[in-house]
Amino acid sequence: MSAGAPPVPASADGAAPLQRERATTIFERGAPGRRAFVCPALDVPHVEAEELLPARFRRRRPARLPEVTEPELVRHYVGLSKRNFDLDSGFYPLGSCTMKHNPRLHERAAALPGHARLHPLQDPERAQGALELMWRLQGALAEISGLPHVCLQPSAGSAGELAGVLLTRAYHEDRGEQRHKVLTPDTAHGTNPATVTMAGLEVVKLATDGDGGVDVDDLRAKADTDVACLMLTNPNTLGLFDQNIEEIAQIVHGVGATLYYDGANLNAVMGLSRPGDMGFDIVHFNLHKSFTQPHGGGGPGSGPIATSERIAPFLPRPLVVRRDDGSFALEHERPSSIGRLRGFHGNYGCFVRAYAYICSLGADGLKDASEAAVLNANYLLARLRRKGVAEYLPLAYGELCMHEFVLSGAPMKRALQIKTLDLAKRLLDHGFHPPTVYFPLLVEEALMVEPTETETRETLDAFADAIAAILAEAGEDPGVAAGAPYTTPARRLDEVAAAKHPVIRQAL
């Protein structure tokens, strides 16, 4: 990861080593008759096929799955893995995604047979360890959020949001009210408005004020008794803590609506400020962000929710409870519950990892993590406000930031003729994963940077130097960034063609 001369392809044909090999799918490998699996021998009496399963129900043409040996299989997937950039290999400052280090202890603990081979329908009295773990995690999340009632069930952030909006609806309907509108700021994650529609309500957008927070006047104008809920991320997607949060809560509660906290940015405030104390009624957590569940290339995640007393009766079922005798149980009898959101109890494997993380860090460690995340973000921001960078990539809002910040690439585009996308692609050649780009939508040419607490100062410096080097290079020749990347397993891909004539499976 050097910030000096830009990496260039070394080979004679101009292609980096991983580019030269044609992408070959597992379906194109192997040969008929090859196999990895050896089926256990038939150890029960032979019975005619028709008696086992009548012909009219039988599959006539076998599925054309790959026919490969185990060594072929291993080489294929190991080869594919080398075509990925990953957090263990380098800096991954993807805004709003909290790409912090994933301790391997968590994988080891989750793989213990007592966790990994535990059937979800095991009798609760013989799954006491799992239920206790879930109960303890519920308690820890309640303490961290400042909201007393926790349900671990939602599968990821967007599922937690759906639970939250359904809870809000149930709360109002229980009071005999039909409220139709949900307010979401124009900086909101796309999952917020999508969730509102799926929960049968309508989105009303709120403007952002000059300081990057909710426009309180706009909120006042739109807050009426048809509003069910305001969904807010705090700090928001600009990386700014909304300083008017108490006033916002007052306005929202004043019209009888609920306040929902999108927990995607919780990593900024653990042990420092709690959504419950800010006036929020419902929170979702992203265990795969703040609590370092590995992202797996797009899941699994886990999106528990926490609520205040007045929302609690409606929580999804079952909940884990501790009985008077100290044992743990699944409470299914919850007459006002919105019901189940998914099968079984949630992503337990993620609970094991999140719980291990909380045990490792403890009260002080969680606070330290948030402090370091905010310190790192502000340090990196300061490094990027130096001459040679700041004039091209100014901070969109504010002076300081929380755990992430948003730069605008608009001056860079005008002055240097490279877009934020080009900068992002050129960063790949420097060995960095780019920040989130073109989000939030209200910032032109947005670049959203979240370094997290687990990066060193040296890494942050190297990243800042790489940005400066790319801008300097663009000053000389914008074509370099516009053509980037050069050294990656694939070069810039044609997404338009992919969408126009979709090929979404291997032709067999």
Next chain:
Amino acid sequence: MLEAIGVDSVNEIFDRQIPRSVRLDRPLELPPGLPEQAVYEHLRALAERNTSAEQELCFLGAGMYDHYVPAIVDMLCERSEFLTPYTPYQPEVSQGTLQVMFEYQTAICELTALPVSNASVYEGPSAVAAAGYMAKLHNGRRRLVASAGLHPHSLETLRTHAHGYRMEVVEVPMRDGVTDAEAWAEAIDADASAAIFAQPNFYGAVEDATALSAAAKAGGDPLVVAQVDPIALGVLEPPGECGVDVAVGEGQPLGNRLDFGGPSFGFFAAREEYLRRIPGRIAGETVDVDGRRGFVLTLQTREQHIRRERATSNICTAQALNALAAAVYLSWLGGRGIVELGELLLARTHYARQVLGALDGVEPAHEQPVIREFALHLDADVASVKRRCAQQGVNPGVDVHALSGRAEDEGVLLVAITERRSREDIDRLASVLAAAVAAEREAVHA
């Protein structure tokens, strides 16, 4: 670092941004942090208070099954390159994950005999609910017709979500272990947006999928949705050849461990005409600027980050790593292996049903064909019988009434067979179950 920022302390960064009144002025009430080995010991102690399928002879199923997960699945899923990246937003450095998605989609299309698959959703029951939402977007009708043969969690999840997207769910009862064909036909009219059944159903029985689909088409022509067991598709007629429009299901049997119910994944496959309405990520093939083959996330205009309130789903993070496990597992099984595995399950399940069904006080709950799971009716309290079996190190299956809450499920035990349960294991189950039922009947009579 503070000097570069221009502050005197870290606290100043917070003081200048968070109003004092909402700062937490005390430490969190959580235990102090622990060193790695202490955390490991604590989690090991918790694990030891669970009885896993490693420690008893386990015949539990009902949606998740104790299949053997090959070592290469663990090895590949633990690789940093697959484990630690985010969703592949930068395709140039995510070709591994994207190609895995493409291969996964291909395998699911092959298994289901449907032309379109996404890259995974959360799990089985929410996949059913997602299919209901897609039906609403497709035809705008107001009712979902659902067979009572769906897993109780699928039915409840569907109801929760359908209440959200404002649709009504009508349940069609069972008859002789399968969906009541007459009631099914009667329930499906021009208001029916989707007609949903499980194959095999929750009681293990193979439904006449072709007849159910045909009856639905002849009724109000809703989307026909089947929740299918992917392992059964080695031997069972695939949904795409039975008139089914959308096949969804729980992916755990495909190389995913039990994990007390998650994370696993849900699969979602459909006919071509639904391509632009299906939820979740889809990987597509394309070329890079040098004309080399590559893969990208495609048809993203369906998705929440582009379409926002008009998206076809709110799903963002899904289950990529679990889908990787499935892709590896299916390649490991191979085209012949999945058939052989299916045949083994058929034979052992048939054997187990005969042996167990012949015991005193035990009879099959229905006579329909089964693949890998079957329901028995016990002439004794199921929970008590299970407790007696547990003392012998055997978990005989799922107490169906405890799961479904339906009166007609009193006394029903659901027994699942995997390739890990040998004939010897089944014989042991038979002797332990026979003794437990006998002892329980005696205890009650005394």
